[in-house]
Amino acid sequence: MTHAIASPDPSALPDDPAKSGRRVGVEIEFAGLDEAQAADIVRATLGGRIGPPEPFMRHLTGTTLGGVRVELDTAWRRELAQAPAAVDSLAHTLIPVEIVTEPISLEDLAQLDALAAALRDAGAQGTRAALTHGFGVHFNPELTDLSLDAILPVLQAFAVLEPWLRHHEPMSLARRALPFTAPWPQKLRRALLAAPPGDLDGLATQYLDQIASRNYGLDLLPLLRQIRPALVEARLGEHAPSARPTYHFRLPSCRIDEPGWTVSAEWLKWRAVEQLAGAPALLAQVRSAWLSRCDPWLRGDDDWVATLDGLLQDGGLTGARA
Numbered sequence: 001m002t003h004a005i006a007s008p009d010p011s012a013l014p015d016d017p018a019k020s021g022r023r024v025g026v027e028i029e030f031a032g033l034d035e036a037q038a039a040d041i042v043r044a045t046l047g048g049r050i051g052p053p054e055p056f057m058r059h060l061t062g063t064t065l066g067g068v069r070v071e072l073d074t075a076w077r078r079e080l081a082q083a084p085a086a087v088d089s090l091a092h093t094l095i096p097v098e099i100v101t102e103p104i105s106l107e108d109l110a111q112l113d114a115l116a117a118a119l120r121d122a123g124a125q126g127t128r129a130a131l132t133h134g135f136g137v138h139f140n141p142e143l144t145d146l147s148l149d150a151i152l153p154v155l156q157a158f159a160v161l162e163p164w165l166r167h168h169e170p171m172s173l174a175r176r177a178l179p180f181t182a183p184w185p186q187k188l189r190r191a192l193l194a195a196p197p198g199d200l201d202g203l204a205t206q207y208l209d210q211i212a213s214r215n216y217g218l219d220l221l222p223l224l225r226q227i228r229p230a231l232v233e234a235r236l237g238e239h240a241p242s243a244r245p246t247y248h249f250r251l252p253s254c255r256i257d258e259p260g261w262t263v264s265a266e267w268l269k270w271r272a273v274e275q276l277a278g279a280p281a282l283l284a285q286v287r288s289a290w291l292s293r294c295d296p297w298l299r300g301d302d303d304w305v306a307t308l309d310g311l312l313q314d315g316g317l318t319g320a321r322a
Contacts, residue, residue, distance in 0.1 A: 023103035025140035025246070026112060026263060029073060029096035030256050032125035038097050039070040041122055045115045065111055066102040073098040096135045096254075103142055103246075112263040116256050126261070127253035135254040137266050140246045146227050148200050153277035154247070155203075156196070158218050159189040160286050161273055163301040164308045166217070166252060183217060185210045193287050204228040208235045219248035249273075275317060282315035 033041070039050050039058035048063030056072035073096050101112070116124075127135050143150070162183055188210040197203040204224045212235065214221055225232040225243040232240050249270050255261045276283055289307060 022106055022144070023142045024106065024109075024267070025103045025142075026099075026101045026109070027138035027140075028099045028112070028116065028256065028263065029135035029137070029254050030119065030124040030126060031096055031135065032123045032257070033097060033119065035070045035072055035097050037122065038099060038119065038124075041118050042068055042070060042099065042115060045118045046111060065104050065108055068102070069098075069100040071098055071100070072096075103140070106267075109264045109267055116261065116263055120257050120259075120261075124256050126255040126257040137251045137254045137263065139249045139251075139267060139270050140244070141249070141270060143223070143245045143247070146245060148197070148203060151200075151223075152192075152196055152203065153280070153283060154273060155218075155220070156192055156287060157273045157276040157283060159184065159192050160283075160290050160308065161276060162217055164305050165269055165272070167301065167305045182215055190291075194291055200227055201231065204231045208232065212236060214241060214248070217250050217252070219250070222246060222248060272317070276312075279315065279317070282311070282317070285315070286311050 030038075035056055035058050036053070039060060042048070042060055042063065043050055046060075046063035046065055046068065048060045048068070051059040051061065058070045060068040060070070099115075104111075145151075166183065188207065191206050191210070197206050204227070207220055207224060208231065211220075221232065221236070222241045222244040223246060225240055226245045229243060251266055251269060276286070286308065289311060290304065293307070
């Protein structure tokens with residue numbers, strides 16, 4: 001079960017969506033249903049209209065959450081549409097169907113909880129249903145402040161929390177085998193924590209020196225292209241992703257078929273990152289601990305998770321646990 005996280009500084013990050021005006025895009029991956037079946041359930045739950053069918057894809061407009069896309073999560077949709085039926089069946093076994101929302105308000109996450117329950121009732125399968133299910137949930141929280149002062153604490157908080165988040169939400173064998181949610185390189189963690197950049201150019205350079213793909217638990221490339229497009233385009237060329245003022249946070253599992261699982265509870269894992277970022281004194285203490293005693297180069301992630309559990313409890317934050 002996932003528990004709420006109490007911030008030591010409640011004013012740092014308002015939880016009231018009406019006051020904060022924050023929006024987040026959500027992506028939910030699962031098996032057990034094809035895209036046509038899933039689109040019908042989206043329409044039955046959220047209303048709207050299903051547009052003309054495309055290969056392995058359905059678009060819905062006019063739902064209570066705006067536009068929603070339901071698709072087989074692969075760039076090879078058109079090629080698969082021309083393949084024999086046996087290949088089609090295999091594709092749906094190995095490749096998740098994905099529901100993708102537009103940016104929605106935080107209060108509307110409850111509607112996704114209702115949708116997840118309807119999908120579960122219809123037979124949607126999550127990560128733990130089979131060894132081949134390397135599925136996850138992605139959040140794309142929008143940023144309203146693109147300054148270094150707003151972004152850097154979040155990245156530092158994620159740098160110290162990522163091993164802890166992965167420990168408390170173990171990945172399936174299939175998810176570990178896939179390249180989409182690799183942990184940040186230790187060199188990047190150390191750079192952000194020991195020698196934080198002094199400006200956004202330095203931040204983009206520090207990240208791009210270590211990471212040149214999107215296949216990480218926290219993908220910053222769309223954000224960096226938004227704030228420093230020339231640097232990203234110079235490094236990645238035609239492979240640079242589209243610019244978006246958002247983080248891209250990939251959770252290592254989707255347990256949609258398990259009773260009690262909700263999208264709202266999964267969101268609290270990202271809130272853990274933001275709330276540590278919004279507690280400067282505690283973040284400084286955790287950074288110091290990581291650098292002086294628990295750098296995983298020296299002791300390993302398990303030691304760090306145990307240390308961090310104690311620091312967060314002492315600081316008034318309780319862990320988001322599976």
